[in-house]
Amino acid sequence: MTVRARFRWVFALILALGFASSAVAQSVRIKDLVEFDGVRGNDLVGYGLVVGLDGTGDGLRNAPYTEEIMTNILERLGVNVDGEQFRPRNVASVIVTATLPPFARAGGRIDITVSAIGDADSLLGGTLVMTPLTAADGDVYAVAQGTIIAAGVAVRGEAAELVQGVPTAGVIPSGARVEREVDFDFSQLTQIRLALREPDFTTAARVERAINDALGGSHARMLDAGTVLLDLDSGKAHSPAHLISNIENIAVEPEHRARVVVDQASGTIVMGRDVRISEVAVSQNNLTLRVQEAPLVSQPNPFSDGQTVIVPRTAVGLDEEPGPALALVEGGTSLSDVIAGLNALGVSARDMIDILKSIKAAGALHAEFVVR
Template sequence: MMRLLYSYVRSGVSLCLLTLVMLAILFAKTAVAQSIRIKDLVEFDGVRGNDLLGYGLVVGLNGTGDGLRNAPYTEEIMTNILERLGVNVTGEQFRPQNVASVIVTATLPPFARSGGRIDVTVSAIGDADSLLGGTLVMTPLTAADGDIYAVAQGTIIAGGVAARGAAAEVIEGVPTAGVIPSGGRVEREVDFDFSHMTQMRLALRDPDFTTAGRVERAINQHLGRRAAQMLDAGTVLLDLQSAGDRSPAHTISRIENITVEPQQKARVVVDQASGTIVMGSDVRISEVAVSQNNLTLRVEETPIVVQPNPFAEGETVVVPRTNVAVEEEAGPGLALVEAGTSLSDVVAGLNALGVSARDMIDILKSIKAAGALHAEFVVR
């Protein structure tokens, strides 16, 4: 590593880059010893939310609602609502532009009680231009079992804005979707008896045998008895009766803040669309030689117009002429990337190639294909 840094200084690399490399080394050393709470690593069996879904109507739009000719279901639901309110609109011809049909979604959190409030999301399903300033009419929200668990209503906060004129329009964000903070009221509770549970499974969000074993040891050491048992890479079984607490809730409150140092697979994640590269601290690379040149392909069309001689019979024609050229920029030659024993070594070695982030993605793919990159390679 010191030889690599020395070569950086000799090649004229700025002191700022050298400082960044040293900070990367310090960060890599401190990040390894970081501990995470168990509540941030696992999901407790049974402690989960439930998805809710509803179909409703938004009113009060400023001429940005559905065109009822293209969205007849909007007219149908509006007719049903008015008839329930005692307004007979059968056979009437009305074409308002201030209403829109929407799909309403929400998540019923665990242990939600009747009368509680939840946030809801509203999304247009017709040809409405914007939901800005609209009001959602009372909409029942059902779960997968078909029962109604909440009712949503309120003013929508849209996530964008749209403006249009006779010849142009400007759309910023997504004005056809919005949220209603605390817009849903819980009407029905999920039947779940947490107090009578005798065992509970802790499901790791990122399954790993080493992490599961550390969670097991940390819980048993904290409780002073063997109450936790690792079943597989993603599950730790907790015996609530062996914990000796008054209730399962007391046991969970004791163990959820225990800190554990997680161990994950070495992984490199790249996003080709944005040119983003993210590496884990356990990524290692073997010694490998890399060379890359840039190719530029140019195609130029220079058609020629050919005309007949004066007073001669014939017609004017266009003769195509195409010039094709391939240019190859001279690269730095074959560069040696030394074996890295830490993330900072890997970053410093790859930066020595002096290529852009998008070129770096292609280099990492080639290094992985050569068997020199010892990490899981994920492309998004």
């Protein structure tokens, strides 16, 4: 089986599974559709120093801030370096980022990302020295330290180098300890807003209806396409946390806009099941352009004063594969009909992207067209 045949077989299997499952309503939990107002993470950032690098750190002559932070750290440790001239290549200045999750408590651990900001070649094998992480309010909420796991490899020689991945960035799993908690009392809330990740009036109405049916009353109220207000006082649970745990696993069938997403770099095409195409005629030809150079060398007679001249000769040809002038793509009532109509043209995925663009421009593609 060729690669092309295998791709067609896998693509047909995916479509078959997709159409089989679309016959049954696909329900999604409310917790996967909405964000609960107030239940969110907070971004943290810090500036630190990585030590222990194998000669791949910052050149301190080009990154004086690295020398400054190293001097400050050594002085806090009781080492006097005033007037000293040191140029180590085993240290690097970095920016440390992390997200403080909701309801994080003091003593808990969070993951961090470390990124070089100087001219360091690699952070592989380095150790991050104790770095405070602050939030937007300027307060320190966590302290980071640990050995970096770099995501790439860099090998350099005298005349060549090989870099794979990004060795100047890495992560430290559970590399920061939470030192300060966010002041937020969830148990005192009387109302909470459910923000839909993809605003849609139909989905919001279904979320409202599903919550009220499950709790038996008018506890939820749709405010707009992206917001559902939940009254926590009217719930039957012992606390707001219990009420949220009761409703977040309620299944709702979300509504999605018809959308076609194409990636021109890889030739990938993804269509939603609600995509429709009106009846349209499409013409697509495969052209092959040939340019062949065959220069002719003209030499003078022996013992003459002439010069050798190269006369350019170019042969240009254009081949067009025979095929129908127009192919009719009938109006599709489902995604399977749309795919069948486009596959009938016998074109590649990249050519199909151009065809879909033209169909959209003609007003026959009834879906949002997204190009990445």
